[in-house]
Amino acid sequence: MQRLYPPSGQDTYDGHPPEAEDLGTPVGLAAAYAYPPRAADPYLRANMVASLDGAALADGTSAPLSSDADMRVFGVLRALADVILVGAETVRREGYRPARARADFAARRAAEGRPPAPAIAVLTRRLDLDFTAPLFTRAQTPTLVLTGAAAPAKDLAAAREAGAEVVIAGVGDGVDPVRAVRELSARGHVRLLHEGGPRVLAQFAAAGVLDELCLTVSPLLTGGDAPRIMNGPAVPGPDAAGPARFVPLSILEEDGYLFTRYVRA
Numbered sequence: 701m702q703r704l705y706p707p708s709g710q711d712t713y714d715g716h717p718p719e720a721e722d723l724g725t726p727v728g729l730a731a732a733y734a735y736p737p738r739a740a741d742p743y744l745r746a747n748m749v750a751s752l753d754g755a756a757l758a759d760g761t762s763a764p765l766s767s768d769a770d771m772r773v774f775g776v777l778r779a780l781a782d783v784i785l786v787g788a789e790t791v792r793r794e795g796y797r798p799a800r801a802r803a804d805f806a807a808r809r810a811a812e813g814r815p816p817a818p819a820i821a822v823l824t825r826r827l828d829l830d831f832t833a834p835l836f837t838r839a840q841t842p843t844l845v846l847t848g849a850a851a852p853a854k855d856l857a858a859a860r861e862a863g864a865e866v867v868i869a870g871v872g873d874g875v876d877p878v879r880a881v882r883e884l885s886a887r888g889h890v891r892l893l894h895e896g897g898p899r900v901l902a903q904f905a906a907a908g909v910l911d912e913l914c915l916t917v918s919p920l921l922t923g924g925d926a927p928r929i930m931n932g933p934a935v936p937g938p939d940a941a942g943p944a945r946f947v948p949l950s951i952l953e954e955d956g957y958l959f960t961r962y963v964r965a
């Protein structure tokens with residue numbers, strides 16, 4: 701893994717990378733992806749992968765677009781997070797399991813008073829989830845189910861029985877992204893990581909709560925009609941007009957894959 705941007709010694713608007721960094725170790729990589737210094741305010745980062753021509757999936761999942769290095773970044777971003785938000789369709793299609801505790805980060809997380817592994821928070825309206833799956837029954841840090849106030853009581857009861865914590869974050873059947881961030885933050889989750897998919901991520905970006913996008917650009921062309929990494933409402937910029945601008949914080953590279961990190965301008 702090598703750093704392409706900023707080059708050694710050159711600042712970004714957010715500071716500059718250390719002169720000596722070891723991107724080859726999980727802890728060194730984690731330093732390159734540190735959340736802003738802890739504040740009471742929540743910070744929402746998204747991590748997504750896209751093909752060179754912008755597809756967010758190939759053959760039904762994101763896996764064909766990924767690489768060993770992408771999975772290392774994915775793991776490090778998880779290790780840094782308090783909670784991982786994910787849409788129910790991604791959970792169903794990718795067979796989501798609980799995030800695992802990583803030995804490399806155990807001491808740091810314990811010193812910060814955080815559980816060994818981040819919680820997974822599933823966004824769903826229909827609660828059409830397999831509550832007998834390990835995501836619910838084997839989670840060391842209980843999985844959260846984020847839904848709206850209109851969710852059927854019997855499905856909420858099934859989620860709770862399976863060990864999930866239900867978080868109501870919307871007045872109707874859906875989750876309001878602003879309220880979701882507020883509810884998670886009220887539970888002590890301030891380092892938020894969004895893993896998609898495109899339909900839920902678009903709603904969070906459009907609601908103005910996305911602080912950072914970590915986008916892996918895969919050197920693969922897929923063609924076809926797959927969605928982009930956001931598939932939903934337009935994202936307003938300043939004064940509610942035009943697209944929202946993000947600025948690059950860093951770009952790393954390995955094996956032709958670019959690991960970009962952009963923050964809201």
Ligand SMILES: NC(=O)c1ccc[n+]([C@@H]2O[C@H](COP(=O)([O-])OP(=O)(O)OC[C@H]3O[C@@H](n4cnc5c(N)ncnc54)[C@H](OP(=O)(O)O)[C@@H]3O)[C@@H](O)[C@H]2O)c1
Binds near residue numbers: 825
């Ligand atoms: N390229 C990448 O980095 C990446 C990352 C993640 C996923 N993916 C891929 O993306 C695909 C899935 O993405 P997707 O966009 O179709 O689905 P998604 O965003 O993962 O999930 C959509 C589901 O989320 C729930 N949902 C959406 N809006 C909601 C709201 N406001 N409140 C509550 N629940 C809400 C609904 O679940 P219910 O149906 O249960 O109500 C909806 O069906 C998969 O193929 C996956 O592999 C790619």
